[in-house]
Amino acid sequence: MSVAPSVDSATRVAEADLLARYRALRVPRAVEDKMLRLIRQNRLSKWFSGYGQEAIAVGCALALKDRDWLLPMHRNLGVWTTRGVPLRPLFCQLMGREGGFTKGRDRTFHFGLPERRIVGMISHLAAMLPVADGLGLASRLRGEDAVAVAFTGEGATREGDFHEALNLAAVWSLPVIFVVENNGYGLSTPTADALPVTDIADAAAGYGMPGVVVDGNDLDSVIASVGAAVVRARSGEGPTLLEMKTFRVRGHEEASGTKYVPPALIAEWETRDPVDRYRARLADLGVAVDVLDAIDAEIEAEIEAVAEWALTQPEVTATTEHEHADLYAPARPQSTFESSPVDDGVRFIDALSDGLRDAFDADDTTVLMGQDVAEYGGVFKVTAGFLERFGAERIRNTPIIESGALGCALGLAIDGFRPVVEMQYADFITCGFNQIANNLTTTHYRWGTAVPVTIRAPFGGGIGAGPFHSQSPEAWFCHIPGLKVVVPSTPADAKGLLRSAIEDDNPVLVFEHKALYRSLRGPVPTGPHRVALGEATVVRPGADLTLVTWGVGVQWALALADRLSGEDVALEVVDLRTLVPWDRETVLASVRKTNRLVVLHEAARTGGFGAEIAAEVAEAAFAALDAPPARVGGADLPIAFSKAIEQEVYSAQARLTEVVRRTLAY
Secondary structure (H helix, E strand, O other): EEEOOOOOOHHHHHHHHHHHHHHHHHHHHHHHHHHHHHHHHHOOOOOOOOOOHHHHHHHHHOOOOOOEEEEEEOOOOOHHHHOOOHHHHHHHHHHOOOOOOOOOOOOOOOOHHHOEOOOOOOOOOHHHHHHHHHHHHHHHHOOOOOEEEEEEEOOHHHHHHHHHHHHHHHHHHEEEEEEEEOEEEEEEEEEEHOOOOHHHHHHHHHHOOOOEEEEEOHHHHHHHHHHHHHHHHHOOOOOOEEEEEOOOOOHHHHHHHHOOOHHHHHHHHHHOOOHHHHHHHHHOOOOOOHHHHHHHHHHHHHHHHHHHHOEEEEEEOHHHHHHOOOOOOOOOOOOOEEEEEOEEEHHHHHHHHHHHHHHHHHHHOOEEEEOOOOOOOOOOOOOOHHHHHOOOOOEOOOOOOOOHHHHHHHHHHOOOOOOEEEEHHHHHHHHHHHHHHHHHHHHHHHHHOOOOEEEEEEOOOOOOOOOOOOOOOOOHHHOOOOOEEOOOOOOOHHHHHHHHHHHHOEEEEEEEHHHHHHOEEEEEEEOOOOOOOOOEEEOOOOOOOOEEOOOOOOHHHHHHHHHOOOOOEEEEEEEEEEEEEOOHHHHHHHHHHHHOOOEEEEEOOOOOOOOHHHHHHHOHHHHHHOOOOOOEEEEEOOOOOOHHHHHHHHHHHHHHHHHHHHHHOO
């Protein structure tokens, strides 16, 4: 760890540039002053102030080129103003008025502007750090020299994403600068109560990168320190950790106040105010005070006028149709494939591999990331041979960082790539849940950027793998707006659905049942193949009962249908294929024909996705039912290692026949 020396670079900068720096620093301060007045006047309900911390955001932005990325936080107003974001829509955004960047869907600075190379935050601050890794990787893959600068607070450095992001950036030598704003408090908790060290920059040594402590209230020191890190990043030497020492002189947000902070401590830091310090420095260098006063007056008048104008704008209005229309990125036109010969005996796993390979052949923006996916070919060998075919830049082993890999994928997607992330087992996806639930799936709805990220997740039991390698967690993810969930059950669908998922401009989670990998064979087109997302298929027609299922459940359902056909019972088996969005029309049409419904899934019955299907059918087709909708699921237990326990106690298959017969007899 090193300490950035005090910088008197102002003596080496032309007066015009000095005044440009002062102006850049003064704009966010004028906005702060106006917002605080509006709070006191009860004309604004909430404000997260960065008062006294402006030099960090402004200095970082000034040290970069327009091609570089910034990932700011809620106190980094200076990033937007320094990057030239128009003030009128910015104030509408801050005040929740029509014309704001998120259309009222998120507050203050939770939005991105890719055209300005700004990425919007989520409240889980550390989660944005791996996103910067993805942006840095995108730059390198294109042979460009853009740098990504990600901000976080000292409190968020205790989160796992901080470790995962720094580790990945260092291992891959990415052009990323991590800026930690150490402002003394995490809401009301003093830093000393949350961190066992004085300098967070000391942590950099553990990742093999430089760590520098910077006076975050000195604009010139910030610019110089970031500038040095930028030179290092552009030259291919990798990331840097910069700890900006500053202080939050206002409350976490204005309503909470600062009663928990010793008044003397606030007074001490007020003497180090970055705007006052820079103004005094310019005056010492001979810049006329009336010149500075004129700049202040001009900026304050502009901010006053724009803020008052924004307050006259209407509150955000919305319709259900409009909100749902923006949940997903729209579908892109796709070329059609010529029909190709069919191979009748393709294994499920080989069809997956073929579909993935075809997608990578067709689009060189596809990138694969995951544990052991390169030389080893993945633990199930789906990607065997991919490293040799596509090269190490596109087929990338990651450390054990589910959250970091998913965040990195988001960064790649924002900058135009189509990443595919392999979860070694679906059970491990919980370690990346936040990135999926709060980052990947909200981005398009909040600020309109497509997120073409595909997540492959081998799931399910039946192989004696125990409770941590056998789960069927699909229901967790069906409850997340903005995510698409796919579960193929045949080799042809495995190939076609995976191709469609990769080409989709939204995050898609593809669950692949491990028990089908090498046990199931079927006909598969030899050429490129797509299966549309959101379309179920009737895999066996019948008139007596509709059996809806997915994944390995399709094989169970077909086996039962074969047995019952000898009793003159005709089950109609519907394979959903896509759980979100699921094909209501096909299911309802089948139920209206058979008048009975059983939903089957391997996952635990309570809270399973089958409950959603049963409820929808009960609401939409109640009059067509001759029996109550029934659900068959696994026992509400962890999945045991013992195959006897799994098959005889846990398995839904063991209860399927009984439930179907009971529903038929009702």
